Amino acid sequence: MPAPPAAPGHTSLGDPAEPEAKTENGRRRAGRPVGAVLDKAGITAAALQLIEKKGYDGLTMAALARSLNVAPSALYNHVSSKGDVLLLVEDHLAALVDVSAFGAEPWEDAVRKWAWSYRDVFSQHTPLIPVIAVLPVTDAPQTLAMYETVSAGFRDADFPEERIVSSIVALESFIFGSAYDVTAPADIFDAGSMAEATPSFTGAVRSLAAQGHERPADVAFSLGLEALISGLGALRQ
Amino acid sequence: MPAPPAAPGHTSLGDPAEPEAKTENGRRRAGRPVGAVLDKAGITAAALQLIEKKGYDGLTMAALARSLNVAPSALYNHVSSKGDVLLLVEDHLAALVDVSAFGAEPWEDAVRKWAWSYRDVFSQHTPLIPVIAVLPVTDAPQTLAMYETVSAGFRDADFPEERIVSSIVALESFIFGSAYDVTAPADIFDAGSMAEATPSFTGAVRSLAAQGHERPADVAFSLGLEALISGLGALRQ
DNA sequence: CCACTAAATGAATGGTATTCATTTACGAGA
DNA sequence: TCTCGTAAATGAATACCATTCATTTAGTGG
Known part of the structure; x- marks a missing residue:
């Protein structure tokens, strides 16, 4: 089954900027590999939104993944643990x-x-x-x-x-x-x-x-x- | 299968004293129903010992029960949740x-x-x-x-x-x-x-x-x- | 002696983070 | 244009976790 269409929203807030995309081609927006649904800024923003709505008990890797239209395991390509997510949120705050x-x-x-x-x-x-x-x-x-x-x-x-x-x-x-x-x-x-x-x-x-x-x-x-x-x-x- | 023999040790430290046993008979020691293996003081002492040896990550209901030679579910006859155990420990400290x-x-x-x-x-x-x-x-x-x-x-x-x-x-x-x-x-x-x-x-x-x-x-x-x-x-x- | 009850069992439930083999799709180089 | 490498996704499996519940046990009061 093919991957679902890229999740909408989650515009980068600027802080945890991904390394610049290496594409020479000017047509691609910089900052996020074109095929990638996730990056640290998006994860941070989604985590904050989840915390705001459901509190810290509601912040699970499964719920976070769901809010990003992604499988839980996909998160581990970008953060090494849930503690890493908390760290991203902390630094944003x-x-x-x-x-x-x-x-x-x-x-x-x-x-x-x-x-x-x-x-x-x-x-x-x-x-x-x-x-x-x-x-x-x-x-x-x-x-x-x-x-x-x-x-x-x-x-x-x-x-x-x-x-x-x-x-x-x-x-x-x-x-x-x-x-x-x-x-x-x-x-x-x-x-x-x-x-x-x-x-x-x-x-x-x-x-x-x-x-x-x-x-x-x-x-x-x-x-x-x-x-x-x-x-x-x-x-x- | 009958219950294992009562766990040794875990003498009450005094603080979380069980309500006085209602036995009129003077032969029974007060403070702990005679057949009971567990009470709050024993749970508190075991929890502290476990924390000391394994840290707070090692404090699980399963490990706590094991250190008391008891099934995990037995703990719930004396405390209503793991939070209750933490509360007992806190008050002891x-x-x-x-x-x-x-x-x-x-x-x-x-x-x-x-x-x-x-x-x-x-x-x-x-x-x-x-x-x-x-x-x-x-x-x-x-x-x-x-x-x-x-x-x-x-x-x-x-x-x-x-x-x-x-x-x-x-x-x-x-x-x-x-x-x-x-x-x-x-x-x-x-x-x-x-x-x-x-x-x-x-x-x-x-x-x-x-x-x-x-x-x-x-x-x-x-x-x-x-x-x-x-x-x-x-x-x- | 019987019946009641407190306190134990052990299996089952639903949740958790995390791992891993596999698949997908993009982009660069030949 | 074709192929190959790789980043990033999947989803199934793992190993815990706290908690619940029907059932059993064993003492005690009446």
Whole structure:
């Protein structure tokens, strides 16, 4: 049985560009071997779309292949494992993090904007956090580009060079942990039947609830982020 | 075929105690129905042992059952899912976190000791972090007990009650993120062929490496933790 | 002594990522 | 124009996985 007609859509988003097609003939569009249905950009885009619609539980190699009108095994001509797909998605998301304030605004404001943006992007993609947190930067060019911009911002803000990486890591650790909080259920701190056995904690939870914040995770994030900004900012020479 | 003889070992560690046996007869040991091979404490202990030996990839319901000399389906008489097993393990680990300094040492020292201990315990169990981070405390009594002790420590250190939970959440977020760092490969920041394209970042990485710290993750953790302690400490009335 | 019930079995189910022998079709070189 | 090499597809097979369920076992309370 012949292969089905090429899948429509999935226009490249630009980032994981395939090596240039070697065709000398000008009639062929560059960037994708003419007979090929799949490439990394298409896989990335399809994976993101699938995650958006079905969540990370719905992201299976079978479902991904189906959304591309292709057999599951075909994916393995372009990625070596499902982990590879997650890595592609992660690197795509890294490009969405807002680093524009570095070099344009004071250090404190730039860090603040970056950190909120970083948290917001990955709070929608918490299953990627274990991936990013231990990901060698070589495998993720867009992520590396983000680090470069942030590092330059720290250097220009008169950070001692040997403290820059540790400071970024500390901020990032806080951001990753905080991304989980955003997705936690509202009643996560309800002690239920144990309430009277835990008076200090229950009192503190009730006292926070009485404040009526619409997004409690934002309060904790702001509190911690401001503490980190002023604490780390003191390292500047 | 009759059931194999009861598995040896797996003495209860105390925490996930089975409801008291209803036997009026004093001859029976309390806590475990006499004919039962399994209970939650035994499952927890076996799971921990399995994780220690084979890692989280080796923690399967089949392997867990085998280590208890039992059929996989037998586990489902005591836990409702594999997630339930993870929850039992998580709650057991929470009891290992050192909260002893609260009420015995100044707030700063107590927080410092608690945070290092918390990070160290869960850096060996990072697959549990997504579980804890969104876990309703009702389902984890030991975890709840930890929160109670910590909350009391904050209250006694003159924290405004409505800021206690947010402060703990901020610290916890940082701790969870930092637990991942401990397990990251040493060359995670090696930019490889992209090194000359990322001069600020590469310079910062080299400058840190030149310091020759044996555990770079500890430097970042200390930096962030001290910033949080002094920033959050300023909230005290 | 009987009946009830908690707790075990083992087979079956539906899902997963991944591998591999085979086929297809494009494009380059003779 | 023909042929050959190769990149990229297929689909069947593999080895797991968690979970369900009808059935059996064996103790306990009445």
